[in-house]
Amino acid sequence: MLYFQPWKVLSILIICVLGVFLSAPNLFNAGTLEGLPSWIPHKQISLGLDLRGGSHLLLEVDMNQVLRERLNAAVDSARTELRNARLGYTGLAVQGNQVTFTVRDLDRLDDVRGLAKKIDQELDPTVGTDGKVTLTFNESALKARQQTILDQSIEIVRRRIDETGTKEPTIQREGQDRILVQLPGIDNPEHVKEILGKTAKMTFQLVDTNVSVEEAKRVLPPGDEILPSAEDTRHPGVAGPSYVVQRRVMVSGDALTDAQATFQDAQPVVSFKFDTNGGRRFGEATKANVGKPFAIVLDGKVISAPVIREAITGGAGIISGNFTTQTAGDLALLLRAGALPAPLTILEERTVGPDLGADSIRAGTLASFVGVALVIVFMMVFYGLFGVFADVALFFNLCLLLGTLSLLGATLTLPGIAGIALTLGMAVDANVLIYERIREEVRGGRTMLSALEAGFSRAFGTILDSHVTTFVAGVLMFALGSGPVKGFAVTLCLGVAWSLFSAILVTRLQIVSWVRRWRPKAIPI
Amino acid sequence: MTLRPLIIIKRIPNIDFMGLHKLGFALSIVLTVASVVLFLTVGLNYGIDFSGGVLVEARTQGPADIAGMRTKLNGLGLGEVSLQGFGSPDDVLIRLPRQPGDDKAQMKGVDALRTALGQSVEFRRVEVVGPKVGSELVAAGVKATILALLAIAAYVWFRFEWPFGVGAMLSTIHDSATTVGLFALLQLEFNLTTLAAILTIAGYSINDTVVIYDRVRETMRKHKSMDFRMLINKSLNETLSRTILTVSTTALAVLALLFFGGEVLRGFSIAMLWGIVVGTYSSLFIAAPLLYYIRPGRAGEAKDADEADRKPIAAAPTGPQGRTS
Numbered sequence: 001m002l003y004f005q006p007w008k009v010l011s012i013l014i015i016c017v018l019g020v021f022l023s024a025p026n027l028f029n030a031g032t033l034e035g036l037p038s039w040i041p042h043k044q045i046s047l048g049l050d051l052r053g054g055s056h057l058l059l060e061v062d063m064n065q066v067l068r069e070r071l072n073a074a075v076d077s078a079r080t081e082l083r084n085a086r087l088g089y090t091g092l093a094v095q096g097n098q099v100t101f102t103v104r105d106l107d108r109l110d111d112v113r114g115l116a117k118k119i120d121q122e123l124d125p126t127v128g129t130d131g132k133v134t135l136t137f138n139e140s141a142l143k144a145r146q147q148t149i150l151d152q153s154i155e156i157v158r159r160r161i162d163e164t165g166t167k168e169p170t171i172q173r174e175g176q177d178r179i180l181v182q183l184p185g186i187d188n189p190e191h192v193k194e195i196l197g198k199t200a201k202m203t204f205q206l207v208d209t210n211v212s213v214e215e216a217k218r219v220l221p222p223g224d225e226i227l228p229s230a231e232d233t234r235h236p237g238v239a240g241p242s243y244v245v246q247r248r249v250m251v252s253g254d255a256l257t258d259a260q261a262t263f264q265d266a267q268p269v270v271s272f273k274f275d276t277n278g279g280r281r282f283g284e285a286t287k288a289n290v291g292k293p294f295a296i297v298l299d300g301k302v303i304s305a306p307v308i309r310e311a312i313t314g315g316a317g318i319i320s321g322n323f324t325t326q327t328a329g330d331l332a333l334l335l336r337a338g339a340l341p342a343p344l345t346i347l348e349e350r351t352v353g354p355d356l357g358a359d360s361i362r363a364g365t366l367a368s369f370v371g372v373a374l375v376i377v378f379m380m381v382f383y384g385l386f387g388v389f390a391d392v393a394l395f396f397n398l399c400l401l402l403g404t405l406s407l408l409g410a411t412l413t414l415p416g417i418a419g420i421a422l423t424l425g426m427a428v429d430a431n432v433l434i435y436e437r438i439r440e441e442v443r444g445g446r447t448m449l450s451a452l453e454a455g456f457s458r459a460f461g462t463i464l465d466s467h468v469t470t471f472v473a474g475v476l477m478f479a480l481g482s483g484p485v486k487g488f489a490v491t492l493c494l495g496v497a498w499s500l501f502s503a504i505l506v507t508r509l510q511i512v513s514w515v516r517r518w519r520p521k522a523i524p525i
Numbered sequence: 526m527t528l529r530p531l532i533i534i535k536r537i538p539n540i541d542f543m544g545l546h547k548l549g550f551a552l553s554i555v556l557t558v559a560s561v562v563l564f565l566t567v568g569l570n571y572g573i574d575f576s577g578g579v580l581v582e583a584r585t586q587g588p589a590d591i592a593g594m595r596t597k598l599n600g601l602g603l604g605e606v607s608l609q610g611f612g613s614p615d616d617v618l619i620r621l622p623r624q625p626g627d628d629k630a631q632m633k634g635v636d637a638l639r640t641a642l643g644q645s646v647e648f649r650r651v652e653v654v655g656p657k658v659g660s661e662l663v664a665a666g667v668k669a670t671i672l673a674l675l676a677i678a679a680y681v682w683f684r685f686e687w688p689f690g691v692g693a694m695l696s697t698i699h700d701s702a703t704t705v706g707l708f709a710l711l712q713l714e715f716n717l718t719t720l721a722a723i724l725t726i727a728g729y730s731i732n733d734t735v736v737i738y739d740r741v742r743e744t745m746r747k748h749k750s751m752d753f754r755m756l757i758n759k760s761l762n763e764t765l766s767r768t769i770l771t772v773s774t775t776a777l778a779v780l781a782l783l784f785f786g787g788e789v790l791r792g793f794s795i796a797m798l799w800g801i802v803v804g805t806y807s808s809l810f811i812a813a814p815l816l817y818y819i820r821p822g823r824a825g826e827a828k829d830a831d832e833a834d835r836k837p838i839a840a841a842p843t844g845p846q847g848r849t850s
Contacts, residue, residue, distance in 0.1 A: 050789075058658065060628075060657075187648065188639070188648065190636060190639065193632065345627075345628050345629060345655075346628065346629075346632050346653075346655075347628050347654075347655045347657055347658045348653065348654050348655060348658045349632070349635070349651065349652065349653040350650075350651070350652045350653075351648070351650065351651040351652070352649070352650050353647060353648055353649045353650065355584070355647070355649060356582065356649035356650055359787065360787060360789060363785060363786050363787030363790075364786060364787070364790075366785045367781045367782045367784075367785035367786040367787075367790075368781070370781040370784075370785050371777060371778035371779075371780075371781035371782065372778075374777040374778070374780075374781060375774045375777055375778060378773060378774055378777060379774070380528075380530075380531075381530065381531045381532055382530050382531075382532055382533075382770060383530050384528045384529045384530035384531075385528035385529075386530075387530065388528065414787075414789055414790065415718050415721060415790075415793065417786075418718075418782055418786065418790055418793055418794075421778050421779075421781065421782050421786075422725065422775070422778055422779065422782075422797065424778060425774050425775040425776075425777060425778025425779065426729070426732075426771075426774075426775050426778075428771075428774050429732070429771045429774070429775070432767050432770045432771050432774070433736065433767055433771075436764075436766055436767040436770070439766075440763065443537075461739065462735065462736050462739040462740075465680075465681075465684055465735045465736075465739065466731075466732040466733075466735050466736055468680060469677050469680060469681070469728055469731040469732055469735060470725075470728040470729070470731075470732055472673065472676045472677055472680060472728070473673045473676075473677065473724045473725065473727055473728035473731075474728070476669050476672050476673045476676065476724065477669060477673075477721060477724050479669075480665045480666075480668055480669035480672070481665070481669065481717070481720075481721065482662065482665070482717070485717050485718070485720065485721045488718075488721045488725075489721070492725065524528065524529045524530070525530060525533070
C-alpha cells in the first residue's frame with residue numbers, strides 16, 4: 001500500500017497537471033486568451049446553441065421528387081426508343097418506384113431486352129415472357145445518386161448561407177437524406193428558412209402567344225404548359241395572371257455566372273450574366289423571337305414575361321419584376337448560389353435568443369458551483385481530513401472533465417452542465433465506498449495500514465461495477481439520443497471515467513503521502 | 526496533522542429490512558400499477574420533442590399581458606394555443622398544438638405566431654418539431670430505454686449470477702415506471718431531457734443495487750451457512766451508511782440544480798430527485814429482498830442452487846412471487 005512506484009506517481013501528477021492546464025483556458029474570455037503566450041493551450045469548450053444562442057435547423061432532402069423526375073424522363077425515353085424500334089406497347093407508366101410497360105410482339109423479346117437496357121443506365125430492366133417490362137433503380141446506382149444529391153444539396157445550402165453573411169455556420173449531413181444546419185447568433189431564422197425553402201430552378205421559356213390561357217385550359221397545345229405568376233411581393237395577396245409557355249427551355253439558370261440586385265428606373269431589379277455557351281444560346285433564341293414575350297420562370301412560377309425588343313447577344317440581362325429591395329437581393333443570392341437538386345423541407349427548428357443562452361450559462365454555472373460547494377463541505381463534515389483528500393480528487397476530476405471536453409472540442413449544452421453537476425455528486429461515491437470500507441476494516445480489528453489496503457482493494461470491484469453500469473446508460477444515450485441528450489451523455493460518460501481515476505488513484509496517492517509524511521498512529525475517520 | 530470528521534457514524538445499525546420487505550413489495554406494486562394506470566388513462570404531458578408542434582418562450586417588456594396575447598393568438602386559427610407564465614412575470618411560455626398537415630405546416634404555424642406578436646416581445650426560445658422528427662424521437666427514446674435496461678441487466682448477470690440480473694432489472698423497471706407515473710400525476714412536461722433523466726436514474730439505481738448485491742455476494746461467500754434472511758439484513762445494514770452518504774451528496778448536487786439551474790432544467794431536476802429517492806428505496810426494499818425469492822446459488826453448492834430455485838415456489842407468499850418467478 002505504502003509503496004507507489006515512482007513512474008506511477010509521476011504519471012498521476014502529470015495527468016492532474018495536464019487536466020488543470022487544459023481546462024484553464026475556459027476561465028478566460030476569447031479576447032484575453034489571444035493575448036496569452038502561445039504555449040498556453042487555447043482550446044475552449046465550444047458552447048451549444050442553447051447556451052450561446054443561435055438557430056438549429058434540420059432539413060430533409062426530398063429524394064423522391066428527384067427520383068420521380070428521373071422515372072418520368074425514363075418514360076419519355078422509353079416511348080422514343082419503342083417508337084424508333086417500331087415496337088407496339090401498352091401501359092407505359094410510372095408505378096411506384098418503377099417504370100412498366102408491356103410489349104405486344106412476343107417474338108421480339110430479344111430486341112426488347114437490348115432496348116430496355118438503353119433507356120436509362122441506372123434502371124435495371126426485367127423482361128417477362130408475357131412481354132411485361134419493369135425498370136427498377138439498381139441498388140448501387142440509387143445509393144450513389146442519393147449521395148450525390150445530398151452532397152450537392154449541402155454544397156448549395158452552404159453557399160446560400162455563406163451569402164447571407166452568417167458567421168461560423170455548421171452544415172453537416174445527418175443520416176441518408178438530412179442536413180443539419182447550425183447558425184450561432186441567429187435569433188430569427190425566418191430569412192434563412194425562406195432562402196433555404198426555395199429550390200431556385202430558373203428557366204427562360206418562350207410564351208405561346210397563339211392561344212389564350214382560357215383556351216389552353218380547355219385544350220392544352222402539345223409542348224405547352226400553363227404557369228402561374230410568382231407572388232407579387234410588393235402587393236401580397238394580389239394574384240397575377242397565368243401564362244401559357246412552351247415547355248422547351250431556351251436557357252436554364254445553370255448557365256448563369258453571376259447575379260446582382262441593382263436598380264433600374266428606381267425599381268429594384270436583378271442583373272445577370274450568362275456563361276459563354278448560355279450567352280450564345282440566349283442570343284440565338286432572342287434573335288429568332290424578336291417582338292415575342294418570353295417568361296422568366298423560377299420554381300414553376302413566372303416572375304415576369306418581358307417582350308424581346310431586340311436580340312440580346314451580350315450574355316447579360318436584367319430581370320425586372322415586382323421586387324422589393326429585399327426580394328431582389330434574395331433572388332440574386334439564390335441565382336448566384338445555384339439551384340438545389342431537390343426541394344428541402346425543414347423538419348425541426350430550435351432557436352435560442354442570446355439572452356436566454358447567457359441566463360442558462362449563468363444558472364448552470366451557479367448550480368454547479370453551489371452543488372460542488374455543498375458536496376465539498378459535506379465530505380469534510382463526514383470524513384474530516386480524508387474528506388479533504390476526496391475534495392482534492394474532486395477538483396482534479398472537474399479539471400480533467402473540462403480539459404477533456406476542451407481537447408475533444410466537445411459541445412457543452414445546458415443538459416451537459418447538468419451532467420457535470422450530477423457526476424460530481426456521484427463521483428464522491430467511490431470515495432464514500434472506499435472510506436466506509438476502511439472504517440469497517442478498522443472496526444474488524446485490522447491495523448491502520450492493512451485497513452487502508454483492504455479498503456481500497458475490496459471497494460475496487462464494487463466501484464468498477466457501479467461505474468460501468470452508469471457508463472452503459474451514458475453510451476446508449478449518446479448513441480440513440482439527439483442534440484441535448486447527447487451533450488448530457490458526453491459529460492456523464494467522461495465524468496464517470498475520470499472519477500474512476502481521481503477517486504481511486506488521486507485519493508490513494510494523497511493518503512499514501514500523508515501516511516509517509518506524518519506517520520499517523522490512527523486513521524482519523 | 527489531524528482533521529477529524531464532525532460526524533461519525535460509528536455503530537452499524539440493525540434494522541430489520543427483511544421484516545419490512547412485504548410492505549415494500551406491496552407499496553411498490555401499488556405505485557407501479559398506479560403509474561401504469563395513470564400513464565394509460567391521464568397520459569403524459571408530452572413536450573413538443575415527442576408530440577411535434579411549436580413552443581415559444583417570449584419575454585415582454587413589463588409584466589406579460591397573457592390574456593391579451595391569448596386573444597391575439599386565438600384569432601390566428603392555430604388550434605388550442607396554450608399560454609402560461611414561466612419563471613418571472615415577464616416570461617410567457619406559448620405552445621401551439623401540432624398543426625394539422627405535414628412538416629411544412631408546423632413552420633407556417635410558427636411564422637404566423639412570429640408575425641402576430643411581432644416587435645412587442647423578445648423571442649427567447651423558439652422550438653418547432655415536425656411530426657416526422659417527433660415520432661422518430663419517440664422511437665429512439667423507447668429503444669434507448671429498453672436497451673439500457675437490458676444492457677444493465679446483462680452486465681449484472683455477467684458479473685454476478687442471473688438472479689441478481691433479474692432483481693436489478695425489476696427494481697430498475699420499477700424506478701423508471703414510477704418516474705413516468707410521477708410525470709403523469711403532476712402533468713410535468715415530458716421531453717428529451719426527462720428521458721435523459723430516466724436513463725440516468727436507471728444508471729444510478731443500478732449503481733446503488735450493485736453496491737448492495739456486491740455485499741450480499743461477499744457475505745454469502747463468508748458465511749456459507751447463514752440464514753438467507755439474516756444475510757440480506759446484515760448486508761443492507763453494513764452498507765447503509767454508504768447508501769445514506771451517497772444519496773446525500775447526489776441529492777445535494779440535484780437540489781442545487783433544482784433551485785439554481787433555471788426553468789429549463791426544472792423537469793430534469795425533479796425527475797432526478799425522485800429517481801434518487803426511489804432508486805435508493807428500491808435497492809433496499811425491492812432489489813435486495815427479491816434475492817430471498819430468486820435465490821442465487823452459493824459458491825461450491827451447485828446442487829443447492831437447483832434446490833434454491835425451486836424453494837421459493839413452495840415458500841413464498843403469493844403476491845411478490847408472482848412478479849418474480
